[in-house]
Amino acid sequence: MERIIFYILALIIVVFSIASVSSRKMLRSVIYLLFVLCGIAGFYFLIDYNFLAAIQLTVYAGGIIVLLIFSVMLIHHIEMELEVAKKSRQILVGLLCLFGLGVFLTTIYAHPFVVVENKLTTSTADIGHKLLSYDAGGFILPFEVISVLLLAAMIGAIVIAKKSRE
């Protein structure tokens, strides 16, 4: 059962990511990206990290996609067709990407991973304790740095996007 669901999700992710980078219509491309992100969230549910799946759905599918749709609506007509790269360039880049994929896959399949069989579930409380612990291996410092980064990004976005006084 889980196998079938995994293959369905993998199919969704691969097909819609390819559709997302090859669609001529801007808004459709963003919607295909939404499908890819939802597929990845389903993958997190499958691998038993519910908290990450919730974060994926709220931050990506809820926040980033809406932001991208807003910017597309502000900038383009919905039906506007994008100009695409030359055919020869597309084929060249596609071949290079296939070559890189081949190198990646041969490296991955040649590496013997020592898989630990387990049925552990991680609760949100575990992640929270890990994030806020002062002990060795705790992540309190990056957590605080990330909060400063988000504040800086917020202020920066306001400063950049606001109308400049002429």
Added chain:
Amino acid sequence: MIAGISLYEILTITSILFFVGVYGFITRKNLISVLISIELILNASVVNFVAINKYLYPNALQGVVFSIFIIAVAAAETVLAVSIIINLYRQISSVEVKDTEIMKY
């Protein structure tokens, strides 16, 4: 971990996702499309972190914590990129890559 699915299959999917993102990053001519490709690449790396954490080190939580940080950085990056794109559109009325050849004014 997922019953009946090995780590190799997950890494195959994420590699495909990564290279689709790289392909889009190089071939698309529009700044928002480039941003979409970057999201695909970041998502591939996040799934890698999570899967390797679950399959190889199930008692550790480093992969999950790092993926939370990656998602936060991706959100910040998207916000800044969209604000830059909107500002650029206001100044040169275009978001094509070939038209953006000035850094300031």
